[in-house]
Ligand SMILES: [Zn+2]
């Protein structure tokens with residue numbers, strides 16, 4: 001049976017692809033090139049969550065000049081938020097690759113992009129927003145725990161704990177999220193007298209969870225608590241389903 005040239009070429013291309021997969025197991029989540037889970041070109045194409053057209057306090061889109069957007073006015077304990085990128089395009093795909101695709105190899109690259117965009121040296125300590133142990137067990141890891149070792153932040157002198165299991169927050173409004181996470185966190189350890197704390201997560205959606213964590217840390221003496229994330233999900237009326 002004669003093998004056509006087209007078939008031979010297909011086999012050859014498949015062979016090259018498999019060889020590259022073996023040599024460079026990671027592929028960019030944006031352009032699928034081999035060699036890195038997120039390439040510099042794709043990072044450069046992500047929309048920064050800072051500058052003009054953004055709320056200076058919470059990094060969400062806010063087109064009116066000056067002041068804070070209505071959304072972060074709902075925060076009562078959190079002092080602000082920094083996010084590297086808008087939660088869209090390749091930045092959103094990176095978050096999903098880490099959290100749902102379990103591609104933990106992408107975490108150092110995401111953390112490096114965060115470090116490139118913010119000066120984190122002003123923080124006295126950093127802590128990952130904890131998952132409830134049962135959710136962490138199901139996922140196998142906490143995505144924020146994978147970012148934090150690459151951010152050069154000192155650890156807290158104690159532990160931030162998630163003591164109550166909360167429902168998945170996908171699709172919930174700020175008010176529903178606030179009720180969902182009320183009283184969900186606790187802190188154990190030495191006082192945080194006057195510390196400026198970075199609260200690390202992969203994505204900030206409404207900020208309700210970070211606000212609740214900030215309340216606990218401030219009860220133990222933290223002077224300032226800022227949420228620091230890879231992406232910020234801006235509010236768009238009618239957007240179905242805010243992701244957790
Ligand atoms: Zn790429």
Ligand SMILES: [Zn+2]
Pocket residue numbers: 055056057058059060062068069070071072073
């Ligand atoms: Zn805001």
